[in-house]
Amino acid sequence: MLPETFIPKTIAQASQLMQSGLLSSSTLVKHYLERIKKLNPILNALITVMEQQALETAAQLDFERHCGQIRGLLHGIPIVLKDNIDTAGIKTTVGAQLFSDRIPSSDAKIIQKLKSAGAVILGKTNLSEFAADLSGNNSFYGNTCNFWNSDRSSGGSSSGSATAIAAGFCLSGIGTDTGGSIRVPASWSGVVGLRPTYGLVSNEGIFPRAFSFDTVGLMANCVEDVAILLDAVLFPSFTSLKQLYPLPTDINGLKLGVIANYTWRGIDAEVALAISHAISIFKQLGAQIVTINSPFFIEEFDEVAYSTIALYEFRQILLDKSVTNTKILSKKVQNDLLKGGKISHHSYKQALQKKAKFLPSQKLFQQVDAILTPTTPMVAPLMNAKPEIYQLNRRFMVPFSFMGVPAISLPCGFCNQGLPIGLQIVGNSYAEALILRIALAFQIAYLKSKIQ
Numbered sequence: 001m002l003p004e005t006f007i008p009k010t011i012a013q014a015s016q017l018m019q020s021g022l023l024s025s026s027t028l029v030k031h032y033l034e035r036i037k038k039l040n041p042i043l044n045a046l047i048t049v050m051e052q053q054a055l056e057t058a059a060q061l062d063f064e065r066h067c068g069q070i071r072g073l074l075h076g077i078p079i080v081l082k083d084n085i086d087t088a089g090i091k092t093t094v095g096a097q098l099f100s101d102r103i104p105s106s107d108a109k110i111i112q113k114l115k116s117a118g119a120v121i122l123g124k125t126n127l128s129e130f131a132a133d134l135s136g137n138n139s140f141y142g143n144t145c146n147f148w149n150s151d152r153s154s155g156g157s158s159s160g161s162a163t164a165i166a167a168g169f170c171l172s173g174i175g176t177d178t179g180g181s182i183r184v185p186a187s188w189s190g191v192v193g194l195r196p197t198y199g200l201v202s203n204e205g206i207f208p209r210a211f212s213f214d215t216v217g218l219m220a221n222c223v224e225d226v227a228i229l230l231d232a233v234l235f236p237s238f239t240s241l242k243q244l245y246p247l248p249t250d251i252n253g254l255k256l257g258v259i260a261n262y263t264w265r266g267i268d269a270e271v272a273l274a275i276s277h278a279i280s281i282f283k284q285l286g287a288q289i290v291t292i293n294s295p296f297f298i299e300e301f302d303e304v305a306y307s308t309i310a311l312y313e314f315r316q317i318l319l320d321k322s323v324t325n326t327k328i329l330s331k332k333v334q335n336d337l338l339k340g341g342k343i344s345h346h347s348y349k350q351a352l353q354k355k356a357k358f359l360p361s362q363k364l365f366q367q368v369d370a371i372l373t374p375t376t377p378m379v380a381p382l383m384n385a386k387p388e389i390y391q392l393n394r395r396f397m398v399p400f401s402f403m404g405v406p407a408i409s410l411p412c413g414f415c416n417q418g419l420p421i422g423l424q425i426v427g428n429s430y431a432e433a434l435i436l437r438i439a440l441a442f443q444i445a446y447l448k449s450k451i452q
Contacts, residue, residue, distance in 0.1 A: 002031040011171050011225040012245075015073045018065065025058040025065075025076025029120055032078050036122070036169050043145045045163040047083050048091050048124040054078070057120045064118075073228050073245070075118030080164045082157075082175040083124035084131050086205040087111055094207045095127040095157075097140040097328050108205025110174065110216055110233050117232040122170055125160025129330045131176055131209045132314065133157055134184050134390040135383075139330050143383055147189060148419055152380040153390075155185035157209075161219050162189035172220040172229055178209045179310065180397030182217030183409040187375035187422025190411045192439070193219045194226045197429045198404035201233050208317050210310040212355065213401045223247070223410060223440040230432060244433055251441045252286030257368035260293045266392060267377040274413035274421040275374050281445045282372070287438075290368050301399040302358065308343055308351035315340030332387075358402060365428040370435055375409040375422030396424055406432050408439050412446060 006023060008014035017023035033051055040046050061076040081087065084094045086104035088111075093099045107115070114121070126144045128136055136159025137143045144159035146152040147166035154163045158175025162185035165173050175182050177195040186193025194217060201216040208214050218229040227244040258279060279289055315337050326334055364371070376393040400407045405428060412423035423442070427435040 002027065007031065007168075008171065010222050011073060011077050011220065011228050014077055014171060015075070018076055019070075024062045025078075025120060026055065026062050028076070029054050029058040029078050029122070032122055032169055035167070039167055040169070042150070043147060043163050043167055044142045045125055045144055045160040045167060045169060046080065046123040047093060047095075047126050047141050047160070050090060050121055050123050053090070054120050054122050061118055061120065071116070071118035072232070074114065074232055077119055077172070078122050078170045079114065079119045080122050080125050080161055080170045080173040081111070082127055082131075082161050082173070084127060084176060084207040085111060085124075085174060086207075087121065087124065090124065092124065092207075093141070095129045095131065095138050095141060098323060098325065100140075104205070106205065109202035111205070113233045114174070119232075125158070125164055125173065125175075127160060127175075128157035129333050130207070130314075130318070131157040131178065131181060132336055133330075133332050134180055134393060135385070135387075136185060137383065145383075146380050146419075149380070149417070151382060152419065153188060153383050153385065155188040155380065157181040158185050158193075158217060158219070162186055162191055162193070165189070165191045165219055165221060172218070172225055174229075175217045175219060176206060176209070177215055177217040177401070178213045179306070179401045180394050182219065183375050183397055183407060183422070183424060184393060186219055186409040187424075188380035188420060190414075190420030191219055191221060192223055192226050192408065192410045193217060194230065194408045194432070194436075195401070195406060196230065196432055197406045200235065200406075200430070200432070201230075202235060208313075210313040211317075212309050212313060212352070213306075213404075223408075223436055223443050226408070227436050230436075244436060247433075247437050247440045249437065249441045249444060251282070251438050253288065254370070254438065255288045255290050255368045256282055256438070257290050257292045257364070257371035259371075259373060260291050267374060268379065268415070270415040271374050271377060271379065271421050275372070275423060278412045278423050278442065278446070279372065281442060281449065285441055285445055292364075292367070292371065301402060302351075302354050303398070305351040305354040305358075306398055306402050308347055309355065311336055311340040312343045312348040312351075315343075355402060370425055370427045370431070370438055373424045373426070375424040379415045379417070379419040379421060400426050405429050406435055408435050410439050410443060412442075
């Protein structure tokens with residue numbers, strides 16, 4: 001394995017080392033593959049390890065670099081993919097026993113973009129069956145362990161991608177987020193996770209969970225790396241967001257909204273304390289903290305409408321995929337299908353109408369530039385926690401999925417048990433550049449405060 005001094009912590013560092021000739025993609029890939037062999041049997045983050053393909057791709061990219069043909073900052077960078085994202089000729093299980101031998105004939109659109117940018121795919125990561133559970137647990141492929149404490153949940157459904165990054169299997173990962181499936185595991189694993197604006201990144205070639213809410217999500221060790229990833233995978237039509245990296249860091253004068261009494265309704269005291277400390281950092285950076293006394297984006301949010309849409313669409317998706325043998329599905333998926341079967345098409349249409357009318361973001365972002373919340377109201381629970389615990393942890397996730405706005409989770413502290421705590425920053429539609437800028441300013445200041 002590589003000496004500690006030569007192990008890059010970020011995509012930008014890895015790119016610089018490769019450009020200077022101090023590191024090759026092949027060497028870095030071999031390092032990560034060795035670490036995966038050592039720790040994946042314990043953590044169960046990856047379902048499929050693409051060792052041979054990764055080594056061959058890395059060698060080709062090293063040759064291109066030697067010839068002066070550099071594709072960009074992702075050239076030669078190892079990455080992992082959630083196993084609901086199609087990869088040509090490589091098993092893509094969607095976390096389901098039913099699809100254990102499913103091999104797509106073509107790459108998802110996002111994979112095409114990542115390959116064109118020079119990324120090296122190390123493997124496919126574990127997830128909840130059909131990406132349908134925030135626990136990250138999987139009864140067939142096994143549960144993904146939390147890197148910080150193997151008795152704790154990794155969060156889901158993008159559990160494997162988050163654990164892989166936290167465990168040092170790779171520099172970045174791709175997942176999906178319907179109602180929190182990027183942000184929850186990012187928070188509980190101590191990594192950065194971005195849910196972009198709905199529709200900003202192509203979902204083509206990704207097994208859907210709920211068409212109305214699904215979006216690709218990006219994970220990495222730092223905010224800058226998420227920006228680099230987003231630059232690579234954006235739809236070409238979103239030219240206004242191109243070249244997010246390098247990011248500015250000045251947030252002086254920005255108005256950041258904070259829910260009044262954010263300790264309200266079951267938020268752990270240590271989480272509240274970490275968020276309070278984060279707010280003090282933002283004040284030091286010159287941001288104006290605006291108290292939102294009436295958090296209408298949560299109070300007016302219709303949980304029933306969200307669940308109606310998500311459950312109805314999930315059932316229709318599985319029917320369209322000819323999933324009829326429900327006996328081998330997990331109890332969670334079976335229950336979701338039963339609930340979805342009780343929803344009429346009329347009720348579904350009514351819920352869609354409510355979603356179309358739910359536009360608090362227009363009112364909200366006239367008051368503030370972005371809002372701050374805990375990512376989850378508690379740190380990672382025990383892996384065998386009751387379903388209602390995971391339901392509670394959707395509280396700051398689902399309203400923003402319903403709105404379709406971008407949200408990023410990043411580390412803001414640890415509890416006394418050594419488990420990460422996440423801060424969520426939410427912006428208006430297509431405000432990725434702004435929330436990444438705010439997140440980076442916090443990241444730099446937070447890391448400085450830890451050193452002092």
